[in-house]
Amino acid sequence: MNSPAPAPTSIKRYGLRLAVAAAGLAVLLIISPGVGVDSASYGWWDVWRARLGWEISQDELVGRPLADLNGDGVISAEERDGFVAVARTMFNLRFPRALLALQVGMTLALCGAVLQVLFRNPLATPYTLGIASGGALGALIALRLGWVVAVAGVSAIAASAFGGAILVVGLVFLIARGSGRLTSNELLLAGVTLGLFCSAMMMFVTAVSNERETFFIVRWMMGSLDAVRTIEGAMLLPMMLPAWIVLILFSRSLNQYRMGDELAAARGVNVSLLQGVCVGVCTLATAAVVAHCGPIGFVGLVVPHMVALVVGSDCRILLPASAIAGGAFLIICDWVSQLCMRVAGWVSGQQLGSATLPIGVVTAVVGVPIFLVLLRARRR
């Protein structure tokens, strides 16, 4: 056998599936403006057409209950214009939300995957390392003091969150450095301890706030995608993009790193640079997420695990797949949270308004069963 058959490379093995997953994510994003509305009247395509200014004819709207405002079975020009206006509003309410969920989910899952690789610990996430708690405390202090300026698209809250996060990370490293290894349990312990300290400080800040502020802070700490416009979603990008780019570019080096520090170093990977840059960009991205959406847990822990069970350890596949899965996961969780409040409204007979279930609740409720099932499946 002189010429062995062409080997199935990772990209051939998973490239198609990755492409399918990315396409699925795009579909989720496209249909997101229409999810959860009366689909007999408004489909996602109507919402998009209204947004893009494409012609919607009067005849087309016959038989759509919400379009036919006076119920005479005929669509007048005014009724059509009203339909278009409502569809546009829907787009503006829902699409930025889905876009934000996508970015946040991608970022949290990607950072979780990278930190798990980097610390060689399945429990390492932005949360267990104290990054998120530090960021949340920083953001909370900025919120409480009323810093609302934004410079070059980065708000003071985000900057303060980043400051808090980097401070905690620095401290965690300083404490754990005695052990000399990045993968030690001391590091996680230091992270968890400092995270608890930050939580206590957040309680303190909450305690010295008035009722209105307290309500807002509590909602924010539960994690939410509320009150976002497209522009605010876009403001997260400068802080998240470095993480996406750097982590995908470093995926080959991370593969080497998975085989051990020494082997990676012997193959020409600058291990301390790799660790520093990865932790740095993850901190930046997590701080951005925390500042705008509060600490949304669970995505960074569970999604990379689920993805790794399916695609294996190769970071070149694992990282983009985690990002895609994280984005899809959070978009779906957001739908579920909207649906839950709707159902709760029907059951209780009360009008719960535009409120949605905190996304952090949904990520846990949706994520835990999936994770347990996968864990069992793997053990067999």
Next chain:
Amino acid sequence: MLTVDDVHFGFSRRPDFLGPVSLDVQRGDCWAIVGPNGAGKSTLLRLMAGLLAPHRGEVRFQGKSLRRVASRERARSISFVPQQTGGEADFLVRDVVLMGRFPHRSMGLFESADDHRIANDVMEQTQTLELADRPLTTLSSGEAQRVHVAAALAQQPRVLLLDEPTASLDIQHQLAVFRILKEQATVGGLAVVVVTHDLNLAARFCTRVLLLNDGKVAAIGSAEEVFTPDTLQSVYGVPLVRLTVPGQSGIGWLVPVESGPERSE
């Protein structure tokens, strides 16, 4: 080809732990670095791999100090197989071997057809081709060690350094690994340096031996010259005899002999 020139090295607690050590590794050589636990064998190997920088003296590859060679460039010439390799990630064997191509590709996320051809070649040389599509975690330690050697060879190095490659292997796999190393040295023209505790394997397969004791060179030369009962007893504190087996060439077999229950050092 790889020259260790009057190298000294130490840790904060023992600043003059290792050295002076000098040796010259030539193309086609198979060096064994032997010595008691804590003698500095692995430290010396890391210095030779460029992972540690000597405090005094220098390690040169083809006349150029490793300090002045970028790590990736160095990795294209020198492969290092550490004693412990991370096994928690479930990479496929083929991917592990392909990872050895890392220093040769600066751009692009995926390997070229050339990389695959090289990986296939080295897997054939190490008898790991039939394992190619199995996850690394499902292999026995003997098979896994051959895979790590294959990955090191996929780097297409001039120098191959291995830290106790046969430490936890059974006799069959120990022999298999050393046969591969010997073949790479004699046929492939690589310079091979292997840290080992197995004096007999070193004597049988290696052309040159460096005996370290407490960071100092206790003896250097051919196995015949180094493995004398007197030298070994002074280093290991255990009396050894050399037994020759009729019909077998080589220096014979080194066997520790009992010298009384009181002796403990």
